[in-house]
Amino acid sequence: MPASILVVDDTPHNISILFDALTHYGYRVLAERDGKSAIEQVRHAQPDLIMLDVMMPGMNGFETCRQLKQNPATADIPVIFMTALTESIDKINGFNMGAVDYITKPFQLPEVLARVQTHLSIRQMRLDLQTLNEQLEQRVLERTEALSRALTELETLKDQLQAENSYLREEISQTTGFSEIVTQSPTFRRVLTKIEQVAPTNTTVLILGESGTGKELLARAIHQRSGRKTKPLVKVNCAALPPTLIESELFGHEKGAFTGAINQKIGRFELAQNGTIFLDEIGEMPLDLQSKLLRVLQEGEFERVGGTKTLRVNVRVLAATNRDLEVEIANGRFREDLYYRLNVFPVKSFPLRERKEDIPLLVRHFCDKHGPDLNRRIEVIPARVIEKLTAYNWPGNIRELENIIERSLISSAGRQLELGDWTGTDWRDRKNPLARRVTPLTLEECEREHIVAVLESTHWKVSGDHGAARILDVIPTTLESKMKKLGIARP
Numbered sequence: 001m002p003a004s005i006l007v008v009d010d011t012p013h014n015i016s017i018l019f020d021a022l023t024h025y026g027y028r029v030l031a032e033r034d035g036k037s038a039i040e041q042v043r044h045a046q047p048d049l050i051m052l053d054v055m056m057p058g059m060n061g062f063e064t065c066r067q068l069k070q071n072p073a074t075a076d077i078p079v080i081f082m083t084a085l086t087e088s089i090d091k092i093n094g095f096n097m098g099a100v101d102y103i104t105k106p107f108q109l110p111e112v113l114a115r116v117q118t119h120l121s122i123r124q125m126r127l128d129l130q131t132l133n134e135q136l137e138q139r140v141l142e143r144t145e146a147l148s149r150a151l152t153e154l155e156t157l158k159d160q161l162q163a164e165n166s167y168l169r170e171e172i173s174q175t176t177g178f179s180e181i182v183t184q185s186p187t188f189r190r191v192l193t194k195i196e197q198v199a200p201t202n203t204t205v206l207i208l209g210e211s212g213t214g215k216e217l218l219a220r221a222i223h224q225r226s227g228r229k230t231k232p233l234v235k236v237n238c239a240a241l242p243p244t245l246i247e248s249e250l251f252g253h254e255k256g257a258f259t260g261a262i263n264q265k266i267g268r269f270e271l272a273q274n275g276t277i278f279l280d281e282i283g284e285m286p287l288d289l290q291s292k293l294l295r296v297l298q299e300g301e302f303e304r305v306g307g308t309k310t311l312r313v314n315v316r317v318l319a320a321t322n323r324d325l326e327v328e329i330a331n332g333r334f335r336e337d338l339y340y341r342l343n344v345f346p347v348k349s350f351p352l353r354e355r356k357e358d359i360p361l362l363v364r365h366f367c368d369k370h371g372p373d374l375n376r377r378i379e380v381i382p383a384r385v386i387e388k389l390t391a392y393n394w395p396g397n398i399r400e401l402e403n404i405i406e407r408s409l410i411s412s413a414g415r416q417l418e419l420g421d422w423t424g425t426d427w428r429d430r431k432n433p434l435a436r437r438v439t440p441l442t443l444e445e446c447e448r449e450h451i452v453a454v455l456e457s458t459h460w461k462v463s464g465d466h467g468a469a470r471i472l473d474v475i476p477t478t479l480e481s482k483m484k485k486l487g488i489a490r491p
């Protein structure tokens with residue numbers, strides 16, 4: 001569509017010149033002879049450009065322009081003023097009215113055409129820009145709406161996930177409250193409650209229980225739940241160290257303190273400063289060292305081996321044993337005062353045979369714990385596998401179960417757990433058929449277990465001052481005949 005131009009001039013001759021020239025260049029030309037009718041025409045024809053004479057009878061060009069610019073429907077149409085060279089007018093006033101240009105009469109047609117073209121292109125560009133802006137705004141609006149919808153969905157999803165998360169956390173903490181300790185046994189849960197109560201304090205805890213029942217796990221849980229958790233948890237296994245080395249391991253030594261002490265050594269108590277020390281197998285601690293340990297427990301003070309300087313430490317002590325310390329005291333192998341100092345808060349970790357309801361959970365836990373390393377993904381744990389595992393008495397407790405599951409994973413090629421060649425018989429059964437039975441124990445089994453435990457604690461010494469017969473309060477020959485009857489023999 002050709003651009004339309006309105007020419008407003010009270011002189012017909014001027015109109016005619018412009019009409020001819022502009023139509024010649026393909027523009028559509030409209031004409032008016034006064035300001036008032038020009039405003040009418042603009043309103044209804046909406047031309048692309050207005051050429052407006054300044055000096056007109058009635059309403060002059062400036063006033064006509066002012067009124068056009070006041071009306072939002074016509075304000076955007078560019079106005080070019082036409083003025084005779086002889087006329088003295090205030091051109092600035094014209095620009096203030098909103099005009100874009102001036103041309104002078106008599107017309108220099110090439111100049112007129114060039115100016116008309118320029119202003120029509122500028123107007124076209126402005127219109128294009130406006131359309132683009134509108135399209136852009138529309139798109140931004142659409143995107144914002146789409147985004148705000150997506151955001152609403154995300155918010156809902158986030159709320160759901162948060163709810164789910166807190167539910168899961170609650171469920172986990174309801175199961176144990178300790179992410180790494182697996183149990184659903186009410187008895188063991190009571191143990192965990194005790195752990196939870198004592199953890200934030202500085203109290204010494206004595207963890208009792210058979211080997212492999214998770215005593216170390218409980219010690220770690222206490223440290224983790226204490227105010228010392230960012231400080232070290234230092235473990236000392238008293239059974240793993242030769243008695244002669246325990247002292248320097250615990251308290252350190254000075255250079256030259258004994259043959260082989262080439263350098264000064266910092267002991268574990270110093271390493272555990274402001275943290276926790278876990279004395280595993282405390283029953284194995286040599287008697288002569290027990291008084292030194294008692295002093296650290298009571299005063300927080302000690303000297304390095306070969307040293308004279310007294311060192312002070314702030315260390316919380318956790319100890320564990322699978323021995324009956326009271327029997328050890330009776331046998332003169334454990335200091336009574338140390339026992340009372342350690343036994344402030346005893347916690348008993350139960351043997352697996354007394355919490356067999358945990359077997360399915362533990363089996364699943366160990367499949368997940370060791371499966372990835374062995375490249376196994378167990379999805380099915382058959383009921384017959386659980387039944388067979390439950391029928392067993394687990395003398396080695398959870399550690400033994402963990403080993404069996406690790407071994408089973410190796411022989412399970414598919415997604416189902418297989419026990420392989422595991423027969424479920426205790427190696428001790430070969431010597432003693434009585435132990436094959438699962439709990440509850442018969443009176444005779446109970447008697448046998450007790451006698452074996454006491455004999456173990458006396459290193460199989462039957463008679464004499466520190467012998468088992470004295471502890472059991474029977475004469476040695478009676479004990480010997482009982483041992484014979486129950487099939488108890490020194491290993």
Ligand SMILES: Nc1ncnc2c1ncn2[C@@H]1O[C@H](COP(=O)(O)OP(=O)(O)OP(=O)(O)O)[C@@H](O)[C@H]1O
Pocket residue numbers: 180181182183209210211212213214215216217218280322365398399402
């Ligand atoms: N309740 C449990 N949940 C998950 N794993 C357990 C649990 N109890 C024990 N375990 C695992 O069984 C193994 C033996 O546990 P731990 O070393 O704590 O026993 P312990 O009583 O300290 O043994 P020991 O007296 O021989 O030192 C560890 O690998 C431990 O992670």
